[in-house]
Amino acid sequence: MTQHPTRADAVALDLASPLRARRELFALPDGVVYLDGNSLGALPRAVAPRLQQVVAEEWGTGLISSWNTADWVGLGRRVGDRIAPLIGVAPGDVHVGDSTTVTLFKTFVAASRLRPGRRVVVLEPTTFPTDGYVAAGVARMLDLELRWCDPADPAASLDEDVALLSLTHVDFRSGAMYDLAALTAAAHDAGALVQWDLCHSTGAVPVALLDADADIAVGCTYKYLNGGPGSPAFAWVHPRHQAAWDQPVTGWFGHSRPFDMDRAFTPADGIARMASGTPPVLALSALDAALDVFDGVSLDVLRAASLSLTDLFLELVNARLGSAFEVITPREHGRRGSQVSLRHEQAYGVVQALVERGVVGDFRTPDVARFGFAPLYVTHADVFDAVGHLVAVLEGDEHLRPEYTVRNAVT
Template identity: 55%
Template sequence: MSEHLAQRAAALDAADELAGARKLFALDDAVYLDGNSLGALPAHVPDRVADVVRRQWGELRIRSWDESGWWTAPERIGDRIASLVGAAPGQIVVGDSTSVNVFKAVVGAVRLQDDPARTDVLVDATTFPTDGYIAESAARMTGRRIVPVDPADLVSVIGPSTAAVLLNHVDYRSGRLHDLPALTAAIHDAGALAVWDLCHSAGALPVGLDEHGVDLAVGCTYKYLNGGPGSPAYIYVAERHQAAFDSPLPGWNSHTDPFAMTPGFEPADGAVRGRVGTPDILSMLALEASLDVWDGVSVDAVRAKSLALTDFFLECVETYVPQGRVTCLTPGKHAERGSQIALRCEDAPRVMRELITRGVIGDLRRPDVLRFGFTPLYVGFADVERAARVLSEVLAEA
């Protein structure tokens, strides 16, 4: 049976329209299934970063703010990300961390409402912990109440007291994909604003921010966008909200005339209102270089391959792994699946350590979840078959 699956994997790789993208990354012989935590390094980025350091910073020095385009990088790179998440130009600005941008977005959404009767901020009860911490703090600071809610129960909970809702597009632990179009519509039907966290979906599947009327969104760039460890995050402010968007972190970079250095704050037009302080140029330009791997790539093709990879992984696991040794937490339905597979497993910490020792790199969510992220630009079907086979070997030894 293993020979049959290996042959199928080879045939699938031979027919893969995205297979050529793998050579754009600096990879070794390991099976890297942790791109949902840190994307692999695009091979050309070190030389680009070296130019930023040696020539732009080392030779041009302060002139690079103009001559090398440093000053406009947050908007320029934001427009490149916009094309990957279904947004028109001028609505995304890059900078700060995801956590900081969640704070801007939640407070900004409450201020856009400007309605004291809307007392509640709803937050995904299964959210990545920091999103919950930030949302709770934002609610306190705006005099609102935080209400944790399971996304499956949102429609029954949301109502006239809801100001804003913060949801994850894909659950970080299970890989469940939430229905962004339907949930956004339900939020709007209740008169509230929708804030989406795209950390586990941008670069892995179509998002459609403009098409589905999302109000605000945030996301990181170091997972499926391969921007590098700690690369700057981004915030999306829909064009219809930009004139009224009141950021809780006004800084000189978001001033309409930043170099006037006036004591009073006058917000700039457009998405620039999402900026705060001096951009982190080295990591930002590394991110810009990383986005080159997306040139000519269709997000729809990425999504199709992602589903094929995860389907094949589940088939291989079912074939190789003895029944009852792992339980899949990720939904089987394509419409409910992101680009990762989460398996509950007894003795998961030991299993993941041994997998990594044998060249299959996934990650662990304590106490008992093995996570495997599938980045279609550089993960192939032979990788998938090998990962499942090694997993079965490790479990057999246990």
């Protein structure tokens, strides 16, 4: 096997990292190397005390008055304002409240309504399934046509019939990243709008939606934003579209004056019209506290740390595992998100055997082992140890254990 960095080299990189103190902000269990923050982010220490305070004081003591006194009504907007700098947009333009899937339903419909006369929605066939399912449901409802593009060249599917190009910025399976600015420009050249699913980008990869002049973005908050299981998704709509934005779940929280109890629906101004029903106050509070870990972190520093981790992982896998795996994540920095995906015939067994050893990644069908590198809490020493366990798993044929032929409900 070729020369490769040692554990001491990895520790030296950690000591030199401007983010080295951030890991202490997370309550990670001892002995666990957590490489699944691209699926469910780790728990920031600030979350439990905040939830305790919201439950005991705001809910328990304040009761219903907390809608006003604790400004529960404005919580979604305040959380959106904290996400805004992470995606390169202005405060006041980000809504937080529903699941990603429900948010996508609203954005697909509203975006299509902004381009009447155009009937085609373009998606990449490798998109996360929920994006495709929702797009298909909306297409059936509005009599639109879905067009699956070549994932390697989405722009080739654009023409004068396309209302919306909807792409996942970082692919959930391979970790490949699209050129957000170039594809936004291509969509606009064709007269189409563009929507970006930022689930696998936000909090790990810098995103500059306004600079790129994008139209719409959605993203979840339970991955690199560490909001907790099922924490609400965000949506951003460029201010130029907000006045005409007509989303289909016209509920009372999206009304301009909900407590007038009018019979007629008058949408609120701006992004507030994305709201539908009562906001999930506990989940939003957890997310609000979780976002503290990003205070004072520059996106460039975050990106440099992420690339340093994935570079080291790739180098070690290459040097120590040779051709045991096919690396399906692009090696070019410009095309890589914050995860590395390895293809292996027994990928499920590999992931399970690693979990058994305290190295948590995950499996995506049919044959991909995914490793996410959340730059605020994953260290280079973690990376070194993870690859060491990977070598041991294969050497000991641990991935071939019969119990791994049966898959868990969540893989």
